[in-house]
Amino acid sequence: xxxxxxxxxxxxxxxxxxxxxxxxxxxxxxxxxxxxxxxxxxxxxxxxxxxxxxxxxxxxxxxxxxxxxxxxxxxxxxxxxxxxxxxxxxxxxxxxxxxxxxxxxxxxxxxxxxxxxxxxxxxxxxxxxxxxxxxxxxxxxxxxxxxxxxxxxxxxxxxxxxxxxxxxxxxxxxxxxxxxxxxxxxxxxxxxxxxxxxxxxxxxxxxxxxxxxxxxxxxxxxxxxxxxxxxxxxxxxxxxxxxxxxxxxxxxxxxxxxxxxxxxxxxxxxxxxxxxxxxxxxxxxxxxxxxxxxxxxxxxxxxxxxxxxxxxxxxxxxxxxxxxxxxxxxxxxxxxxxxxxxxxxxxxxxxxxxxxxxxxxxxxxxxxxxxxxxxxxxxxxxxxxxxxxxxxxxxxxxxxxxxxxxxxxxxxxxxxxxxxxxxxxxxxxxxxxxxxxxxxxxxxxxxxxxxxxxxxxxxxxxxxxxxxxxxxxxxxxxxxxxxxxxxxxxxxxxxxxxxxxxx
Amino acid sequence: xxxxxxxxxxxxxxxxxxxxxxxxxxxxxxxxxxxxxxxxxxxxxxxxxxxxxxxxxxxxxxxxxxxxxxxxxxxxxxxxxxxxxxxxxxxxxxxxxxxxxxxxxxxxxxxxxxxxxxxxxxxxxxxxxxxxxxxxxxxxxxxxxxxxxxxxxxxxxxxxxxxxxxxxxxxxxxxxxxxxxxxxxxxxxxxxxxxxxxxxxxxxxxxxxxxxxxxxxxxxxxxxxxxxxxxxxxxxxxxxxxxxxxxxxxxxxxxxxxxxxxxxxxxxxxxxxxxxxxxxxxxxxxxxxxxxxxxxxxxxxxxxxxxxxxxxxxxxxxxxxxxxxxxxxxxxx
Numbered sequence: 001x002x003x004x005x006x007x008x009x010x011x012x013x014x015x016x017x018x019x020x021x022x023x024x025x026x027x028x029x030x031x032x033x034x035x036x037x038x039x040x041x042x043x044x045x046x047x048x049x050x051x052x053x054x055x056x057x058x059x060x061x062x063x064x065x066x067x068x069x070x071x072x073x074x075x076x077x078x079x080x081x082x083x084x085x086x087x088x089x090x091x092x093x094x095x096x097x098x099x100x101x102x103x104x105x106x107x108x109x110x111x112x113x114x115x116x117x118x119x120x121x122x123x124x125x126x127x128x129x130x131x132x133x134x135x136x137x138x139x140x141x142x143x144x145x146x147x148x149x150x151x152x153x154x155x156x157x158x159x160x161x162x163x164x165x166x167x168x169x170x171x172x173x174x175x176x177x178x179x180x181x182x183x184x185x186x187x188x189x190x191x192x193x194x195x196x197x198x199x200x201x202x203x204x205x206x207x208x209x210x211x212x213x214x215x216x217x218x219x220x221x222x223x224x225x226x227x228x229x230x231x232x233x234x235x236x237x238x239x240x241x242x243x244x245x246x247x248x249x250x251x252x253x254x255x256x257x258x259x260x261x262x263x264x265x266x267x268x269x270x271x272x273x274x275x276x277x278x279x280x281x282x283x284x285x286x287x288x289x290x291x292x293x294x295x296x297x298x299x300x301x302x303x304x305x306x307x308x309x310x311x312x313x314x315x316x317x318x319x320x321x322x323x324x325x326x327x328x329x330x331x332x333x334x335x336x337x338x339x340x341x342x343x344x345x346x347x348x349x350x351x352x353x354x355x356x357x358x359x360x361x362x363x364x365x366x367x368x369x370x371x372x373x374x375x376x377x378x379x380x381x382x383x384x385x386x387x388x389x390x391x392x393x394x395x396x397x398x399x400x401x402x403x404x405x406x407x408x409x410x411x412x413x414x415x416x417x418x419x420x421x422x423x424x425x426x427x428x429x430x431x432x433x434x435x436x437x438x439x440x441x442x443x444x445x446x447x448x449x450x451x452x453x454x455x456x457x458x459x460x461x462x463x464x465x466x467x468x469x470x471x472x473x474x475x476x477x478x479x480x481x482x483x484x485x486x487x488x489x490x491x492x493x494x495x496x497x498x499x500x501x502x503x
Numbered sequence: 504x505x506x507x508x509x510x511x512x513x514x515x516x517x518x519x520x521x522x523x524x525x526x527x528x529x530x531x532x533x534x535x536x537x538x539x540x541x542x543x544x545x546x547x548x549x550x551x552x553x554x555x556x557x558x559x560x561x562x563x564x565x566x567x568x569x570x571x572x573x574x575x576x577x578x579x580x581x582x583x584x585x586x587x588x589x590x591x592x593x594x595x596x597x598x599x600x601x602x603x604x605x606x607x608x609x610x611x612x613x614x615x616x617x618x619x620x621x622x623x624x625x626x627x628x629x630x631x632x633x634x635x636x637x638x639x640x641x642x643x644x645x646x647x648x649x650x651x652x653x654x655x656x657x658x659x660x661x662x663x664x665x666x667x668x669x670x671x672x673x674x675x676x677x678x679x680x681x682x683x684x685x686x687x688x689x690x691x692x693x694x695x696x697x698x699x700x701x702x703x704x705x706x707x708x709x710x711x712x713x714x715x716x717x718x719x720x721x722x723x724x725x726x727x728x729x730x731x732x733x734x735x736x737x738x739x740x741x742x743x744x745x746x747x748x749x750x751x752x753x754x755x756x757x758x759x760x761x762x763x764x765x766x767x768x769x770x771x772x773x774x775x776x777x778x779x780x781x782x783x784x785x786x787x788x789x790x791x792x793x794x795x796x797x798x799x800x801x802x803x804x805x806x807x808x809x810x811x812x813x814x815x816x817x818x819x820x821x822x823x824x825x826x827x828x829x830x831x832x833x834x835x836x
Binding site for chain 2 (some may be wrong): 032292303305324325326329331335337342343344345346347348349353356357360361367368369411
């Protein structure tokens with residue numbers, strides 16, 4: 001095996017963004033006919049590496065070698081023409097076009113006068129589809145296909161070029177078990193035809209099932225390659241998280257009070273099933289899991305944005321139904337959403353108006369808004385949360401991410417909620433503001449608030465939470481107390497390995 | 504001064520600068536080209552200009568609220584016509600025969616209720632079906648116009664009440680009745696938009712609907728109220744205008760929706776919603792009427808007037824876009 005020329009080789013790739021070294025001297029290679037897993041935590045550099053490989057980013061240093069040729073990927077199209085094909089987690093297909101049109105988009109076979117040669121198009125497509133052994137026809141509309149079949153269309157697209165390496169990015173995220181089996185068959189076919197495959201996934205089960213070797217990235221650097229047959233999940237986790245945490249865990253421990261929020265066997269379609277947990281006064285409960293594990297859907301249900309299909313929510317012991325955000329706010333549940341610009345802030349409005357938006361109706365003097373009262377609230381929370389802005393007239397769109405997040409948090413704190421849900425509290429926020437927000441969350445618990453933190457960053461969850469709920473594909477795998485939790489058992493729980501449920 | 508303040512003031516003031524330019528241009532050009540020997544900026548002429556601005560102006564003020572919301576209402580012209588028909592016709596209904604001039608307030612209330620009711624239908628459909636306001640009011644535009652034709656066929660609906668005519672032609676403090684209505688509506692809507700919760704919510708919903716929902720704002724009822732407001736204003740516009748003319752053709756009010764939108768856009772309100780100002784729309788209304796009158800003053804015919812207004816509208820939006828792009832580039836540096 002070691003005698004072979006690799007299908008794809010990355011040598012000393014380095015990529016720096018302002019203030020961050022995203023990739024530091026990364027080298028690894030994929031052999032023809034090999035399935036090579038690329039693993040690492042969120043933020044370890046996997047996606048940056050793939051963007052370099054796909055021509056979306058240019059490396060500062062290092063080179064990419066396809067076969068024996070050093071190449072420069074100028075653009076995604078260029079990467080494809082050099083035989084590097086991506087199957088993305090999010091599919092990029094045109095729903096209203098047929099399978100064949102999607103597969104040959106931009107390079108439809110032509111006849112004279114530039115007319116499309118439909119017969120050749122469908123014949124070629126059906127030939128590829130036969131290789132994939134799929135059940136649909138070249139003339140089917142992509143929008144009518146299941147997600148799994150749409151993924152097959154993407155794969156078929158990869159087969160139209162002479163692919164040297166195919167990169168699968170979390171391909172099973174939205175597939176059922178049966179569909180996964182089909183996908184793995186296709187991967188093994190590709191493999192036997194001599195294509196090198198990079199397989200990015202967090203799911204240990206799959207990694208052990210289909211990969212030959214595993215390379216691990218951590219903090220932007222290459223940490224080693226393991227032979228899948230000679231390793232186990234503990235070694236891999238070790239390699240993935242082998243850092244010393246600069247954050248001390250759980251800054252301060254508070255006494256927790258009564259249960260505020262209790263969720264009993266709540267389900268919402270396929271998004272999550274039979275979820276039960278409770279949150280007490282003075283407690284931060286962290287929700288950790290992969291993207292799509294159902295954490296945000298639970299938050300949206302509690303905030304009235306989704307109707308649960310089964311189960312009950314109790315607030316202070318009383319069964320409660322929450323039909324809209326207005327309902328949730330009235331009952332003292334507030335949500336700091338995942339995407340603060342799209343969901344949390346009115347960017348064109350000033351700081352004061354954003355902060356008082358949910359309660360402006362209560363701040364009236366006769367028919368008019370009492371602007372004095374609004375300014376008083378803004379000033380109070382600007383000081384308390386240390387929001388840095390020239391004044392309340394400043395448009396929120398001009399603030400830094402950290403200060404914007406503080407406006408959203410201040411918006412809810414000024415209404416004294418019972419339960420504060422914070423989804424990805426520090427996404428897109430610089431390191432300094434991150435720790436401020438972490439401290440703030442701990443302080444809030446200290447003041448008796450019940451806080452739910454949803455995060456995809458393990459250090460963050462470990463740092464701020466009193467208890468951690470680990471989720472995997474819509475189910476709670478385990479609930480850890482801060483004494484029990486280790487990076488090891490947490491990463492195993494969210495990869496779907498340990499199903500033992502501890503109350 | 505905070506960053507961006509100057510450019511904000513410049514942009515807000517742009518429509519007034521444009522009006523001043525128009526006044527200067529038509530005053531000077533009028534000296535050479537006009538057939539009349541009266542100066543363009545004659546007081547009576549200007550007072551008349553305000554009065555003539557009123558019918559579309561009152562609707563445009565309401566359209567500003569709708570467009571700040573991120574919606575649009577194409578049915579205002581048809582609501583205008585339907586309310587006018589009810590207004591004039593109801594004064595001849597036998598059941599009101601004994602009322603004498605007391606029929607006037609009754610007819611007013613009926614016409615205004617017609618406007619509010621038709622607006623409410625639009626609002627309810629937008630709220631309950633989630634269909635885009637453009638489509639809903641496009642359908643309503645055709646449907647309501649159909650109602651107008653069903654009412655009296657191709658025939659005009661006429662009723663002249665001399666008390667009403669006197670009322671419409673009165674000049675309180677030198678200003679015409681219609682102008683007072685326009686000023687009053689502008690003032691009230693300006694207060695609503697700048698000082699009340701409803702106005703605050705309108706901007707928030709237009710700028711970021713999802714964030715507004717997440718702040719607990721009930722967007723559907725909010726839309727309903729706004730469509731009722733613009734329905735009311737379209738009816739009010741009809742009530743004021745037909746007090747004087749006394750006869751409504753089934754085609755009256757056609758294209759009013761587009762003139763109103765033109766005025767709103769000239770005033771700087773974004774089609775996408777989230778920003779805009781009532782006072783600037785008032786400026787936009789005046790600017791259009793000035794153009795019409797001014798071009799007429801120097802001898803241009805109606806076709807030319809429309810062509811020029813169309814060109815100016817596009818030029819203004821192009822300029823606005825250029826200015827905005829400049830601003831963004833400056834931010835990046």
